[in-house]
Amino acid sequence: MAIDKNNKPLATSGRLRREAEAQLRAKTAAQPPPLNLAEAQRLLHELEVHQIELEMQNVELRSAREELEVAHTKYAELFDFAPLGYFILDQRGRIQEANLAGAQLLGIERSRLVGKILSRFIEEDEGRAAFAAHLEKVLRGEGVQCCELTLRRPDGTRFHGLLQSASVDASESLDGRVLTSIIDDTDNRKLRLKLKKAQAMLEETVAARTAELTQANAHLVQEVEQHKRAKESLKEAFSQIQQLSERLQAENVHLQQEVSREYDFGEIIGHSDAMSYVFFRVEQVAPQDATVLLLGETGTGKGLVARAIHNRSARKDRPMITVNCTALPANLIESELFGREKGAFTGANARQMGRFELADGGTIFLDEIGEMPLELQVKLLRVIQDGEFERLGSPRTLKVNVRIIAASNRNLEEEIRAGRFREDLFYRLSVFPITIPPLRQRTDDIELLVRYFVAKYTKKTGKKIDTVPKETLELFLRYHWPGNVRELENVIERAVITSQGPVLQVLDRFDAFRKPEEEQDLKSLGDLERDHIVQVLQKTGWRIEGPKGAALLLGLNPSTLRARMRKYGIQR
Numbered sequence: 380m381a382i383d384k385n386n387k388p389l390a391t392s393g394r395l396r397r398e399a400e401a402q403l404r405a406k407t408a409a410q411p412p413p414l415n416l417a418e419a420q421r422l423l424h425e426l427e428v429h430q431i432e433l434e435m436q437n438v439e440l441r442s443a444r445e446e447l448e449v450a451h452t453k454y455a456e457l458f459d460f461a462p463l464g465y466f467i468l469d470q471r472g473r474i475q476e477a478n479l480a481g482a483q484l485l486g487i488e489r490s491r492l493v494g495k496i497l498s499r500f501i502e503e504d505e506g507r508a509a510f511a512a513h514l515e516k517v518l519r520g521e522g523v524q525c526c527e528l529t530l531r532r533p534d535g536t537r538f539h540g541l542l543q544s545a546s547v548d549a550s551e552s553l554d555g556r557v558l559t560s561i562i563d564d565t566d567n568r569k570l571r572l573k574l575k576k577a578q579a580m581l582e583e584t585v586a587a588r589t590a591e592l593t594q595a596n597a598h599l600v601q602e603v604e605q606h607k608r609a610k611e612s613l614k615e616a617f618s619q620i621q622q623l624s625e626r627l628q629a630e631n632v633h634l635q636q637e638v639s640r641e642y643d644f645g646e647i648i649g650h651s652d653a654m655s656y657v658f659f660r661v662e663q664v665a666p667q668d669a670t671v672l673l674l675g676e677t678g679t680g681k682g683l684v685a686r687a688i689h690n691r692s693a694r695k696d697r698p699m700i701t702v703n704c705t706a707l708p709a710n711l712i713e714s715e716l717f718g719r720e721k722g723a724f725t726g727a728n729a730r731q732m733g734r735f736e737l738a739d740g741g742t743i744f745l746d747e748i749g750e751m752p753l754e755l756q757v758k759l760l761r762v763i764q765d766g767e768f769e770r771l772g773s774p775r776t777l778k779v780n781v782r783i784i785a786a787s788n789r790n791l792e793e794e795i796r797a798g799r800f801r802e803d804l805f806y807r808l809s810v811f812p813i814t815i816p817p818l819r820q821r822t823d824d825i826e827l828l829v830r831y832f833v834a835k836y837t838k839k840t841g842k843k844i845d846t847v848p849k850e851t852l853e854l855f856l857r858y859h860w861p862g863n864v865r866e867l868e869n870v871i872e873r874a875v876i877t878s879q880g881p882v883l884q885v886l887d888r889f890d891a892f893r894k895p896e897e898e899q900d901l902k903s904l905g906d907l908e909r910d911h912i913v914q915v916l917q918k919t920g921w922r923i924e925g926p927k928g929a930a931l932l933l934g935l936n937p938s939t940l941r942a943r944m945r946k947y948g949i950q951r
């Protein structure tokens with residue numbers, strides 16, 4: 380009981396007493412009624428069972444704990460002796476935990492490792508910045524991150540580490556922490572570098588070798604190409620040589636034939652105005668490539684003029700091929716001109732080059748063109764126009780570059796009228812006509828020709844003849860020479876053979892050279908008039924006027940006679 384300083388009970392003590400008694404009452408009221416014995420025994424039993432249960436649980440817990448400890452030891456060993464360093468880092472990269480391998484890797488005791496910033500083991504600022512970025516990415520939750528860094532141990536040794544980090548999420552109660560494994564990749568890296576170097580070297584060697592091989596290959600291909608080309612050009616050269624040899628052979632045969640015919644390729648003799656005009660025309664046309672048509676009686680020298688044109692042309696080093704259209708059988712002219720393939724017709728046993736092919740680059744002289752069969756005239760026209768033709772029996776078109784000189788002793792205009800000569804061919808041929816006058820119209824040349832032939836045949840026979848009697852010359856001047864220069868040449872040749880001594884003796888009666896009247900060609904009125912005028916003039920010694928002049932004999936006015944002479948080209 381509470382008392383005051385006078386040892387008297389306080390007034391509040393009564394109240395407290397009352398409250399305490401009330402609490403006791405409430406407590407006893409809440410308490411169960413006192414147990415009876417049976418109940419007490421039952422409760423005691425349960426209590427004992429419960430205690431046994433607890434003891435058993437305790438045993439189980441202990442063994443579980445032991446097992447856990449064993450497992451922990453086992454995993455701790457695994458953790459410690461794992462072949463790579465494990466580190467648990469905080470958000471700033473401070474090492475919170477590390478396995479033994481990790482401590483060994485960083486060359487520091489494990490106990491001293493905890494609390495150290497991993498960055499301090501990283502070489503160079505650059506590496507540390509890379510690690511910071513690595514850590515940041517991990518903490519940002521960007522998943523597992525890897526990086527390569529050079530790390531330095533406290534003893535100064537370095538190693539190349541491969542880092543792999545992952546953040547540990549909060550549910551694993553390692554909130555904000557990072558698990559980082561580090562592998563010492565130094566040896567592997569060295570090996571890799573070596574391997575890379577070796578590979579680079581290998582690649583370099585392979586590239587160099589490949590380049591060498593490619594070059595060698597290209598060289599080979601080039602060589603093969605060159606060989607191929609060389610082979611081709613050899614083949615071509617061979618075929619050209621073959622063609623050339625064929626051509627040369629043919630040319631040779633032709634030239635031999637020409638030589639055997641004793642053609643006179645020397646200069647053309649003549650100093651008459653008529654011949655001077657012919658020479659002038661020859662000089663004019665020779666350097667051109669124009670087609671020339673030579674007109675004139677037989678034996679007037681058309682062949683010689685053709686040769687002179689060729690020899691004065693740019694083609695003079697190529698052959699002049701002569702085709703005498705009268706000398707060849709009509710059925711052979713075509714194959715002679717254009718050539719033939721083997722078997723082109725019965726009897727064509729071998730391939731033969733035509734005269735046009737032979738004359739390629741040169742000149743072809745088509746003598747007696749008026750004799751050419753009509754059907755061939757068409758083909759000739761084509762050659763003149765396009766330079767093209769086909770060999771007999773061959774569809775292949777050949778092209779040649781040939782200058783054409785044609786000659787005719789026939790009056791081609793009459794032939795056209797008679798339908799024996801194509802007008803178009805005539806106009807093609809007569810681009811540049813040259814008419815060679817008959818010998819009787821250029822008696823001025825006779826003496827010159829006589830001396831020329833005498834010299835020629837005395838040289839040939841070894842005789843010495845230096846005089847031609849005046850009477851003989853006069854005889855020659857009077858004669859009308861139907862065979863022209865050829866006839867005169869024959870007369871001289873015979874005379875040289877038969878002459879004894881230095882004087883030329885013409886034994887033959889001159890009239891013998893005249894054709895019997897009935898054999899003579901029927902001449903036109905103009906020709907007869909011309910011949911007659913010449914004869915009379917020769918008789919009067921070329922005197923025109925006066926009592927012994929030709930005009931009187933002919934019953935013509937001298938000026939009329941002069942006009943006729945001009946018309947017919949009659950000159951002394």
Ligand SMILES: Nc1ncnc2c1ncn2[C@@H]1O[C@H](COP(=O)(O)OP(=O)(O)OP(=O)(O)O)[C@@H](O)[C@H]1O
Nearest residue numbers: 643647648676677678679680681682683788864865
């Ligand atoms: N002016 C001349 N000078 C020298 N010889 C000539 C002359 N004219 C012709 N001859 C000679 O006369 C002969 C005949 O000449 P060429 O064959 O050239 O005449 P052609 O007019 O072609 O005759 P054809 O029409 O009969 O073929 C040849 O031997 C030739 O040498």
